[in-house]
Amino acid sequence: MxxxxxxxxxxxxxxxxxxxxxxxxxxxxxxxxxxxxxxxxxxxxxxxxxxxxxxxxxxxxxxxxxxxxxxxxxxxxxxxxxxxxxxxxxxxxxxxxxxxxxxxxxxxxxxxxxxxxxxxxxxxxxxRPIIRALRLPAQLAITGTAASAGETIERLRSGLAGASQALVVLRAPAMTGPDYRQLAAAAVPVCEAAGAGLIVHGAPEVFYGTPGACGLHLPWREAAKQAERPIPVSAWLGVSCHDATEIDQAVAIGADYVTLGPVKPTLSHPEEPTMGWEAFGTLVSGAPVPVFGLGGLTLADLPEARQQGGQGIAGISFWWPEN
CATH class of the missing domain: 3.90.79.10 (Nucleoside Triphosphate Pyrophosphohydrolase)
Structure with a gap:
């Protein structure tokens, strides 16, 4: 000091x-x-x-x-x-x-x-972060796995029909750049028809290559490369974070929100270390941006996330149709 x-x-x-x-x-x-x-x-x-x-x-x-x-x-x-x-x-x-x-x-x-x-x-x-918190939903929907781009779009349409979502992060880590951009282009009108905004996932060029996208979610490996906010302030900017240092970087580049986790064990990575609610709350208390809890969370966890000072929960299972 x-x-x-x-x-x-x-x-x-x-x-x-x-x-x-x-x-x-x-x-x-x-x-x-x-x-x-x-x-x-x-x-x-x-x-x-x-x-x-x-x-x-x-x-x-x-x-x-x-x-x-x-x-x-x-x-x-x-x-x-x-x-x-x-x-x-x-x-x-x-x-x-x-x-x-x-x-x-x-x-x-x-x-x-x-x-x-x-x-x-x-x-x-x-x-100003209060304004972000008021505009953001309590649930940040993230797309799950699918066998093909066509199946992703069908599951996206089905998931949006089954539960109202304001924002959807289109995550498809197995897809290459051109394939992902093609998927994102097809997902934009599906989200718009359901009254949802599509946030693309990846590097800044993905956002600029997707007309109609309402934001960009940076995985940590991409956020770490940035020295300033990489997209206009008129779009949402999110960052995947796991600790206080990563949250600080997200704040430094002008992120509107962050996801933080894993809070609980996940089905895909059950052995990965988790932070639990107490550590989540401690990190949230020092974060001057809205924070979504991530990792093994369901709608039943939403009240706890809010009680810990979080914006809400982010994830797949609470809305994505697996079958």
């Missing part, structure tokens, strides 16, 4: 994502305060001896007049950010059970906004 880091105290801030009718309550910061004029999520400092949940209940009531049952709060993401003159830890929790009609009790304008209308430039930099 440097002298400056030792002198700058970290401020613990409780942040509320209040959701109603799939819209989020947003306020505008007064012009005279730090980061004045920008939009923000309701919240404030956690007082000494106060739990983050109690702080949220208090702050929400003071700022908006809404009453929030403490038990309704669920963890979303934790973000550490250094502004230079101050360091903050944003402890972000969500509720769908706020009671009453909101008002700007401190004179600040408040409004309900669709998450798709939230723009990075309108918020303080530390808030």
């Amino acid at each position: 440097t002298v400056r880091e030792a002198q700058v105290k970290e401020i613990h801030v409780a942040v509320a994502v209040i959701i109603r009718d799939e819209r989020v309550l947003i306020a505008r910061r007064p012009d005279h305060v730090h980061q004045g004029g920008l939009l923000e999520f309701p919240g404030g400092k956690v007082e000494p001896g106060e739990s983050v949940q109690a702080a949220l209940v208090r702050e929400i009531a003071e700022e908006t007049g809404l009453k929030v049952p403490e038990a309704s709060l669920e963890p979303v993401i934790g973000i550490r950010h250094d502004y230079g003159d101050k360091r903050v830890f944003l402890d972000v929790w969500a509720t769908r059970a706020a009671e009453g009609e909101p008002e700007g009790c401190e004179g600040q304008p408040v409004e309900w906004l669709d998450p798709d209308r939230l723009r990075d430039q309108d918020f303080p930099a530390a808030n």
